[in-house]
Amino acid sequence: MTRSELTERLAELNPHLYQRDVERIIAAIFDEISRALLRGERVELRGFGAFAVKRREARVGRNPRTGASVHVSEKHVPFFKTGKQLRERLNQAS
Secondary structure, eight states, X not given: OOHHHHHHHHHHHOXXXXXXXXXXXXXXXXXXXXXXXXXXXXXXXXXXXXXXXXXXXXXXXXXXXXXXXXXXXXXXEEEEEEOHHHHHHHHXXX
8 A cells, every 4th residue: 555545545534634634644643753763762553563773783795796795884774563463453364
């Protein structure tokens, strides 16, 4: 599902809201999650999952084409762990 599909679906489910308001709500939620991750905070949505930032150490990698060693710098990457309720709902559906 894309962001625009999510917006359309939520607008359909909430006919009392204008689509532009639904877009603003979604943008506000995503922006706040992003800002929290930038501050190094963990974002937990009960029943859905948790977002966190993990640190990957610097390392020496290999260029797959040439086989030459390449320095890969330290990175911070977003990480999502599903919540127990979401996993249970997914497994019940199959």
